[in-house]
Amino acid sequence: MPGFEVFGEEEKKEIMDVLSTGVLFRYEFPEQRQGVFKVRTFEEQFAKYCGAGYAQAVTSGTAALKVGLTALGVGPGDEVITQGFTFVATWEAIFDVGAVPVFSEIDDTLNMDPADLEKKITSKTKAIIPVHMMGAPARIKEIKAIADRHGIPVLEDTAQAAGARLGGRHLGSFGKCGTFSLDPVKTITTGEGGMIITDDEALWRKMSEYHDHGHDHVQNPGGRGGEGRSFIGFNFRMMELQGAIGLAQLAKLDGIVAAQKKNKAALKEIVAGIPGVTFRNILDEQGDSATFLAFLLPEGAKAKAVNQALKEKGAGAVYFAENTWHYYPKWEHLLAGSTLAHSGWPFKHEDKRRRVVYDPQVLPASAAIIDRTLVYQVPIKLSEERLKQISEAVAKAAGI
Numbered sequence: 001m002p003g004f005e006v007f008g009e010e011e012k013k014e015i016m017d018v019l020s021t022g023v024l025f026r027y028e029f030p031e032q033r034q035g036v037f038k039v040r041t042f043e044e045q046f047a048k049y050c051g052a053g054y055a056q057a058v059t060s061g062t063a064a065l066k067v068g069l070t071a072l073g074v075g076p077g078d079e080v081i082t083q084g085f086t087f088v089a090t091w092e093a094i095f096d097v098g099a100v101p102v103f104s105e106i107d108d109t110l111n112m113d114p115a116d117l118e119k120k121i122t123s124k125t126k127a128i129i130p131v132h133m134m135g136a137p138a139r140i141k142e143i144k145a146i147a148d149r150h151g152i153p154v155l156e157d158t159a160q161a162a163g164a165r166l167g168g169r170h171l172g173s174f175g176k177c178g179t180f181s182l183d184p185v186k187t188i189t190t191g192e193g194g195m196i197i198t199d200d201e202a203l204w205r206k207m208s209e210y211h212d213h214g215h216d217h218v219q220n221p222g223g224r225g226g227e228g229r230s231f232i233g234f235n236f237r238m239m240e241l242q243g244a245i246g247l248a249q250l251a252k253l254d255g256i257v258a259a260q261k262k263n264k265a266a267l268k269e270i271v272a273g274i275p276g277v278t279f280r281n282i283l284d285e286q287g288d289s290a291t292f293l294a295f296l297l298p299e300g301a302k303a304k305a306v307n308q309a310l311k312e313k314g315a316g317a318v319y320f321a322e323n324t325w326h327y328y329p330k331w332e333h334l335l336a337g338s339t340l341a342h343s344g345w346p347f348k349h350e351d352k353r354r355r356v357v358y359d360p361q362v363l364p365a366s367a368a369i370i371d372r373t374l375v376y377q378v379p380i381k382l383s384e385e386r387l388k389q390i391s392e393a394v395a396k397a398a399g400i
């Protein structure tokens with residue numbers, strides 16, 4: 001699953017290119033940098049790889065979500081719909097731009113249920129964020145069609161699905177924009193980092209300017225600092241070392257996906273031996289980035305018992321029903337409205353009136369799926385030894 005498994009000479013060479021110029025900043029230093037622009041080149045190649053017109057590098061996948069939402073104009077008074085099965089970053093970013101996250105159910109893809117999405121759209125909905133969890137697509141075409149009917153932009157959270165496609169088209173390229181994470185456990189990594197892709201030049205310009213304090217990036221005789229500003233911004237700039245690692249990692253992405261596919265197939269064949277087991281609905285097997293294998297048992301109690309047996313044999317799976325980072329009923333700080341702000345923002349208004357309340361019971365359809373789901377991370381490198389251990393663990397679990 002994570003790209004650090006295949007760190008090698010390629011990453012080292014890219015980093016040395018940067019260190020030999022001494023320029024760690026993505027802009028400026030025209031003479032010293034000797035033509036080395038790693039972040040810019042990484043953006044160009046990332047966009048090309050995804051078949052997108054533009055890419056904007058930022059400091060993290062969370063920053064990518066915030067920059068994307070900001071460029072789309074989302075702010076206080078707005079609602080943004082995402083799914084109740086995602087990493088906390090998705091809704092943190094929604095709060096951070098001043099909007100309120102609204103959570104939809106998931107379906108058998110383990111991603112946003114389009115029918116439930118439609119029910120949750122209101123006049124305040126200003127963006128929709130389907131998340132392509134665990135390397136495989138949400139029903140993005142249906143979601144896009146619904147969003148288009150309502151005139152609402154779609155931002156795809158593709159943090160976990162770099163290299164994944166649907167019908168030959170890259171995930172992240174269906175909506176107005178798509179965000180990626182390059183954190184340490186993602187399919188390709190730069191330690192920290194994020195990327196946003198879009199076909200919309202005007203939107204990309206907003207992202208580019210916002211992520212760099214509002215610098216308009218128009219060359220002028222005065223150099224950096226002499227440009228104008230159209231709106232206030234912030235600093236979410238990626239540094240050259242990250243861009244360098246990103247270039248080496250991007251070049252390995254298709255190879256990573258191919259290796260994971262092979263390993264996932266081997267794991268799937270083993271897991272299929274558990275009586276009653278079924279698998280997550282992958283809309284496009286060929287386009288799957290194969291970072292995870294999700295399998296379902298007929299009921300929650302069975303899933304727990306199977307996982308207990310797997311654990312005892314050293315091959316426990318991830319049980320998201322009990323995971324406090326990815327699943328709505330487990331986000332205790334969200335449910336309790338915990339925040340550092342004296343006013344209670346974003347859960348309360350300035351006058352302390354409650355702005356939003358989250359009820360742990362509101363996503364029963366998601367609970368019915370997540371309670372039965374077990375997940376194996378698919379490594380890029382899977383030894384015969386480990387495969388044998390998993391095989392023996394599954395054989396034991398199959399007997400219960």
Ligand SMILES: *Cc1c(COP(=O)(O)O)cnc(C)c1O
Pocket residue numbers: 060061062063086087089090131157159160180181182183192193194
């Ligand atoms: C990892 C992740 C993020 C956040 O990315 P960071 O680079 O860690 O900030 C956002 N959304 C999802 C679904 C993720 O898995």
